[in-house]
Amino acid sequence: MLIFRLWNYIRGYVIIFVEGYFLEKFVNICTRRQILLWDIQRDRNSKMTLKVSIRGFKMLKPVAKKTGCRVKILEKRGLPFLLNRYRHRKTFLLGAAVFVVLFYIMTSFVWSVEVVGNKKIETDGILKCLEKYGVKPGVLKYRINPEEVANGVILDIDGLSYVNVLVRGTKVKVEVAEGVKRPSIIPLNVPCDIVAKKDGVIKSVIVKIGQAQVKEGDTVKKGQLLVSGSIPIKGAEDNPKRVHAMAEVLARTWYEGRQPVELKAVEKIRTGRKKDNVTLVLFSKKINLFHKEIDFKDFEKVEIKKNLSIGEEFVLPFGLVIERYYENDLVEADISLEDAKENAAGIAYRKAAENIPEGATIVDKRVNFIENENGEIIADVIIECLEDIGVAKENGGE
Template sequence: MLNRLTNALRGKVRLEVEGAFPERLLNLCAQRGILFWNVEWLGATRLRFTVTRQGAGAAIELGERAMCTVTRAGQAGLLVFLERFRRRYTLLIGLALSLTAVCVLSQFVLTIQVEGNQTVPTAVILTELRRQGLRPGVFGPGLDEKTIRTKALLQLPELSWMSVNLYGTRAQVLVREATPEPEVVDETATGSVVARASGIITRMDTLNGGALVDVGDTVVAGETLISGTVHLDAPKYSELPDLGTLQVRAEGRVYARTWRTLVGELPLESTVKVYTGEEKTCWSATVLGQRFVFFGNSGIPFSKYDKISKVWELTLPGGQAMPLTVQRETHRAYETAAAALDPDAARQMLEEQLLEELKQAVGEGEVVSTDYTAVEEDGLLRVTLQAECTEEIGRFVPDENTQEKEADS
């Protein structure tokens, strides 16, 4: 295998010998130290054999001494292949430029891969890395991976760890997201649980403090449900006076039936787009983050227009995206005109929006029933949602002493 590779690099020539005694040429080549192999007899007076490119000339001269006619039957090898381009200067220049481009471009970062992120968007990480100097087209040996990693982590508190590794033209960024801190309840803060909405109490789960209401009671928003002031009674059957009061942090969950009213409005006349038929197209290419416009004008073509973009990205067979994209932007001109809305469609849209707003207000609660009413007045469609819900209405409110301490701190 090694001999074949060596012969392919230095070149080989296939010689055809014809004479009375062609074997005499083989003996002379052996005496002169000319390497030959693959001898093939074509007849009693003809044979072929292979010699090196350097020994071909000497073997032909020895053929005359052996009274034989020696002709070249073929040649192969790297040098022979390159000799075909001796007068093809354009191909030689292209080959030289290609080799130079490979050697030069291999020193630049072409792709950046981010791995390990789940909640932090990749675009956010890439934007911060670009701000720190890591972007497609940057000179790889000139990068300080440790400095880039440290500065990026300071600007991205959502990440707890980052590693930047360079593999030729590819930069691999491994990240680990930070674990969110659990919500810490200040046990030293005293206060009460009050109602954030009016309703009828359906369930009480008091964990700390004194309950002021019971199941079936009607409460209004802002009313105290669980007090943080606990009265300490004297021991039973004793003549001692009460021990006074103790301020604690009231805790508990209070569930109630609530009734909510939400109102939404929408004009019955809207402005729509009417396309004029005028269009302009702009073609551009983005190479290593730099945009080049090669056809059309990238300026503002019309006073009112829609821009439709389509991007083609160069992707290798393995799915690796390269920093080369071609983009087509189509600008379609339009004018505005007044148009009447379908009342049924507008009402349905408002009802869906109000229901979504109601679910966000209730949170983990349950919407028991809903009732919608719609009224058209002065060009407006007004939809009112009245709903009965079951929800947790308690919220903690610190007392005055706790608020003063927080203000002082």
């Protein structure tokens, strides 16, 4: 772990060679005496190398004597040994001190904000919302309250079901999960009906509270009353009892997607020629270094970001952005009618499936090929589903 290695380097450590017949006993005694050993490598049955802090090394002599092991220093590493080596070079020590101070200051700020897990919701929208709560490059990371930011974002952005904010080093990683947009919830003490949220053919009606207005086999339209929350009272027909209707209304629904059948396929092939536009990033400022005019007729653009960082968590506000442009040749090829139909049907199916809500069950799929008035062949895909189409709607009762 980076923090562990950095801490050990600051306080200093030594790499030692231990030889003896009781190496396990040597390690066990060190553990009991809270002498930290790490990166232990067994060379043979009676030899091993390991790392130990300066303080721990000073405590090894009685352990080595007790176990009959021989201890030898192979290498000294860390800041204390470096400072001792250059103790007579004041300029170097001053520069090192300034570097440490600057490094501490730089790592106290957030220089990178990453959003992961979103598919439909735009990343820019989430980043803009994060700025509202003080999460952006250049802010002190100690001022960020991850729990408060997560709660604020999930309330502000409709469609998010989960938000987790992690502050690691100089990077803020925001993990999100998208959920299905839920209809507004009507309190149980408020009278309501159940109406159709889309067209369909009723498969079954299971009423818990209320009075069913449709039956199996009925064709219903969006907005049509399915279960009434107004229950007639014998002798008082003009003043029915109004309740909060509850029911499960399953219906057959259909989703359609269309795609023209293309008998010619255009393939993009890279020619091997490319051009790079390089931009230097200093904090939030961008400086163009090498920018060329892109004169390719057709090209593919790839953006490469190279940030100065120490590991994955300590990202510094310096880097390069390379915009690489690859030249393409457009090659047109004829494909068979059967292959073209198969490709079009696949695209049409994906178009139709995009509109199917979570919780719906696909029960059938039909593919038809229609020729329009212009002679074009169209792939028409219809997906049949079974889903609950009921949604609560207030009926204005008391």
